[in-house]
Amino acid sequence: MASNKEEVKLFGIVQSPFVTRVEIALKLKGIEYKYEEEKWGNFSDTLIKYNPVYKKVPVFVHNDKHLSESLVILEYIDETWKQNPILPSDPYKRALGRLWSNFIDDKCLNGVRKAVFTLDENEREKSIEEIEVVLQFLENELKDKFFGGEKIGLVDISAVFIAFWLPIIQEVKGITLFNFEKFPKLYNWSQDFNNHPIVKEKLPTRETLLAFYKVVLFQK
Structure with a gap:
């Protein structure tokens, strides 16, 4: 489980199904996180800094690590927090x-x-x-x-x-x-x-x- 010292943050917009994917996975895992709502068509400098290549949501931050692309983020979450797996062990x-x-x-x-x-x-x-x-x-x-x-x-x-x-x-x-x-x-x-x-x-x-x-x- 994530400890109180861990930083878990998600940058997203409410209209994005890719962001919702990550939110569902975090909720299934019982992981507390801070949600940063971005503005459609005018993403923050922080988001661009974390995702300079694609410049889009979602961006997931875990301590000093940051990831983009929702499927990549889902696998990272599943491998980092083992409870309630979303991928089978086989x-x-x-x-x-x-x-x-x-x-x-x-x-x-x-x-x-x-x-x-x-x-x-x-x-x-x-x-x-x-x-x-x-x-x-x-x-x-x-x-x-x-x-x-x-x-x-x-x-x-x-x-x-x-x-x-x-x-x-x-x-x-x-x-x-x-x-x-x-x-x-x-x-x-x-x-x-x-x-x-x-x-x-x-x-x-x-x-x-x-x-x-x-x-x-x-x-x-």
Whole structure:
């Protein structure tokens, strides 16, 4: 467990699913931390100093060490604080967890960005089809209540964007990517995940994200 002498700090913004990933992991582990809210589009000098390459949230600070990139931070947290592991002990299962988490970022998040921001109608339709293929892979992979079995694990936390952000984005944009009819197992998972007490505590309000994406997705 973290002692009182340890500094654990997280720089983030409320709109970021990547920041929420880290908050969920810290809460699951029972780690106390200080949260530093950054301003969208105007990050602090401190954040830039800690993350000069990417200049984005989240930035995680543990004593004199600082890390960026949410999946890297999640693994560091899991290896530093052993209680309530989010990755299995079996090497093969751990590797699969990393594989699917990277798959979500590489294929799903990037696909959604293309689908909502591209101006070309044909490109948008192609992106939507690609996202549905990705979601079908995840639908097929889901064997239990959570990807981590009966308990939340790395893949579940990585997929918070799908569970909570994606339905809001598709509502604002007026497109349908993810619902019960298309992906019943994945949809039921999203409900269980969003309503998990620890996850629910760390999710931003739906109203906050709706207001944010109405500006971001329709700004001129």
